[in-house]
Amino acid sequence: MKMVSVLLVSLWLSMVTLGRGSERCDDWGVDTMKQIQIYDGEPAKIKCPLFETFLKYNYSTAHSAGLTLIWYRIAQDRDLEEPINYRLPDNHISKDKDTLWFWPALLNDTGNYTCMLRNTTYCSKVAFPLEVVPKDQHSCVSHSIKPTEEMFYLEHANQKITCPDIDGFYPPSVTPTVKWYLDCNSVDGFYERYPQGPKLVIGIVRSAYKGNYTCIVTFKDHGRTYNLTRTIKMKVVGSPNKALPPQFISPNEKVVYELEAGDDLILPCEVFFTFLKDSRTEVWWTIDGRNTVDITDPKIKVTQSEITRDFEDKTLVRTLTVAKATAEELKRNYTCHARNAKGEERSQAVVRMKVVAPKYTVELACGLGATILLVVVLIVIYHVYWLEMVLFYRAHFGTDETILDGKEYDVYVSYARNAEEEEFVLLTLRGVLENEFGYKLCIFDRDSLPGGNETLSFIQKSRRLLVVLSPNYVLQGTQALLELKAGLENMASKGNIKVILVQYKAIKKSKVKELKQAKAALNVIKWKGEKSKFPKGRFWKQLQVEMPVKKISRSLSLDGLMHIPEKCLTQSENKPKHTSKIHKLGQGVGFFP
Ligand SMILES: *[C@@H]1O[C@H](CO)[C@@H](O)[C@H](O)[C@H]1NC(C)=O
Numbered sequence: 001m002k003m004v005s006v007l008l009v010s011l012w013l014s015m016v017t018l019g020r021g022s023e024r025c026d027d028w029g030v031d032t033m034k035q036i037q038i039y040d041g042e043p044a045k046i047k048c049p050l051f052e053t054f055l056k057y058n059y060s061t062a063h064s065a066g067l068t069l070i071w072y073r074i075a076q077d078r079d080l081e082e083p084i085n086y087r088l089p090d091n092h093i094s095k096d097k098d099t100l101w102f103w104p105a106l107l108n109d110t111g112n113y114t115c116m117l118r119n120t121t122y123c124s125k126v127a128f129p130l131e132v133v134p135k136d137q138h139s140c141v142s143h144s145i146k147p148t149e150e151m152f153y154l155e156h157a158n159q160k161i162t163c164p165d166i167d168g169f170y171p172p173s174v175t176p177t178v179k180w181y182l183d184c185n186s187v188d189g190f191y192e193r194y195p196q197g198p199k200l201v202i203g204i205v206r207s208a209y210k211g212n213y214t215c216i217v218t219f220k221d222h223g224r225t226y227n228l229t230r231t232i233k234m235k236v237v238g239s240p241n242k243a244l245p246p247q248f249i250s251p252n253e254k255v256v257y258e259l260e261a262g263d264d265l266i267l268p269c270e271v272f273f274t275f276l277k278d279s280r281t282e283v284w285w286t287i288d289g290r291n292t293v294d295i296t297d298p299k300i301k302v303t304q305s306e307i308t309r310d311f312e313d314k315t316l317v318r319t320l321t322v323a324k325a326t327a328e329e330l331k332r333n334y335t336c337h338a339r340n341a342k343g344e345e346r347s348q349a350v351v352r353m354k355v356v357a358p359k360y361t362v363e364l365a366c367g368l369g370a371t372i373l374l375v376v377v378l379i380v381i382y383h384v385y386w387l388e389m390v391l392f393y394r395a396h397f398g399t400d401e402t403i404l405d406g407k408e409y410d411v412y413v414s415y416a417r418n419a420e421e422e423e424f425v426l427l428t429l430r431g432v433l434e435n436e437f438g439y440k441l442c443i444f445d446r447d448s449l450p451g452g453n454e455t456l457s458f459i460q461k462s463r464r465l466l467v468v469l470s471p472n473y474v475l476q477g478t479q480a481l482l483e484l485k486a487g488l489e490n491m492a493s494k495g496n497i498k499v500i501l502v503q504y505k506a507i508k509k510s511k512v513k514e515l516k517q518a519k520a521a522l523n524v525i526k527w528k529g530e531k532s533k534f535p536k537g538r539f540w541k542q543l544q545v546e547m548p549v550k551k552i553s554r555s556l557s558l559d560g561l562m563h564i565p566e567k568c569l570t571q572s573e574n575k576p577k578h579t580s581k582i583h584k585l586g587q588g589v590g591f592f593p
């Protein structure tokens, strides 16, 4: 009875401690970092991750401290955690220290495995998933098992790929057969690549040699043949011998960001980094020397993207955006910086402010308008004042054509004698031309007209032939026409006399050939009666332009007035009454007292 009660009490005690122990277990949960995948039918060994990651001591220490390692698993599609049975008929699972062995792993071994370390007062456990996968059909591997990656430097010689995780499966005395495959094609006879025991030697690393290399290790144990399949993904990367400091693609001095104030300023910083193992690749922007990371302005945004190139080289693009940049912000110093283990580089973005277009057109229009206006004003001035301009020019820069030309008179006046224009010629024309402008005139009135040949000699002695046109002139016939003809002939042949046409009164259609020719070829200065009388008026200016250039002083003009040649008789000499009239005219104008 006492024995029974003691047994019961000890059973209860042990149940209580067991219960308390499991209650207190430090559960690390499921270690999803340790995703174990093994091939169906191949041996496998799995270490309890507690000693690798979670506890500070190793299995031997724990074991010698009296702690026990127990394995559980939750099989696929079950929710019950059960201890692993090492005594199955096929005896394919065994335990050695902290390692669980599969000889071989079978598909229904898939599940969540838990290893628990405990004594009566202490407990710690962790779980991890284990997946047993079959090989793909007609393939040496399974697509679901990710190969481990290994990098090889481009153009490096005599590199080796070692078949991994094959130690401990067979004693050192056993030499397994190892077969190598590239993407499941046997590597036997491959160029520059050959197997060497559990290693594959690569003569020279070339870009084309990259791929999935699979080794299948076959050995015998207790009369059974086992396979171990391992795959390594060979990556070809740039050699560190050829590694460079960061290379700027943008910004550079050739790309100019020309913006108007108010536009979004978008600056991409594109930097090429050659592959460098374990090197940091950093790109950052500074604005006026301040890192954008330290700027909290909401207008400023920075984004980054990465493009991987061949041989693990890469391009980083870090884009700086300043929303609606002001003129002030466009003037700032935007510099991109980049750094890797080989060095640090920087490059400033060339940002310029665009001259605002509307302002520009206004200025252009103003300039154009001003130019057009100036041209118009000049044309108007020219049309209104050209006579004055010609006269002014003649007065100041013209050469006196009267000197040494062997002529006596400035003008021979041809007109219809015995007609109403006689007074116009003898008084008005003569008065102004002689007194105002100082020209020497040759005028014959009806009483003093010389003979035909003599008339011609007087015309030849004159620089100009002034023809006063009127219906009477045409009617008068021989004398006047003789003068006109002589003048025109002289002008045409020798060019030493010029004909001036002054229209006293309009002529209807003229049948006189010479007159027609003259009117067609020459300017006709029109007398407009009272309107033209004023000596500073247009008529006289037009006339003056046609007259010879003559540098006259007043005394000379008076001189000219006094020395009227004898032969060229004028009315003034014969009829003093007209002289007084001329004097009156001169006084009226105010030039001659
Ligand atoms: C376990 O740890 C102890 C002390 O830290 C050390 O002496 C021993 O060699 C370790 N054992 C193994 C198998 O690593």
Ligand SMILES: *[C@@H]1O[C@H](CO)[C@@H](O)[C@H](O)[C@H]1NC(C)=O
Pocket: 106, 108, 109
């Ligand atoms: C797993 O499958 C094998 C045969 O395929 C069988 O012998 C074994 O009992 C199965 N084990 C479990 C736990 O289902």
Ligand SMILES: *[C@@H]1O[C@H](CO)[C@@H](O)[C@H](O)[C@H]1NC(C)=O
Pocket: 030, 074, 075, 076, 077, 110, 111, 112, 129
């Ligand atoms: C293992 O555990 C994880 C997390 O609890 C779960 O999502 C998964 O389905 C489990 N796997 C198996 C095979 O039970």
Ligand SMILES: *[C@@H]1O[C@H](CO)[C@@H](O)[C@H](O)[C@H]1NC(C)=O
Pocket: 065, 066, 067, 119, 120, 121, 122
């Ligand atoms: C159980 O293990 C812990 C940690 O190693 C130790 O501190 C404790 O003394 C052990 N308890 C017993 C009863 O051995």
Ligand SMILES: *[C@@H]1O[C@H](CO)[C@@H](O)[C@H](O)[C@H]1NC(C)=O
Pocket: 142, 143, 144, 145, 146, 147, 183, 210, 211, 212, 233
């Ligand atoms: C290597 O294997 C991975 C994973 O199975 C696959 O995605 C990749 O395409 C393979 N590479 C080559 C070059 O076959």
Ligand SMILES: *[C@@H]1O[C@H](CO)[C@@H](O)[C@H](O)[C@H]1NC(C)=O
Pocket: 041, 140, 216, 218, 225, 226, 227
């Ligand atoms: C081992 O691998 C070879 C070649 O891949 C295959 O022919 C053989 O059947 C495999 N043996 C076992 C036991 O899986």
Ligand SMILES: *[C@@H]1O[C@H](CO)[C@@H](O)[C@H](O)[C@H]1NC(C)=O
Pocket: 286, 288, 289, 290, 333, 334, 335, 348
């Ligand atoms: C712009 O800033 C960079 C970095 O702060 C500096 O090296 C560079 O000289 C500056 N450029 C100008 C024009 O100030």
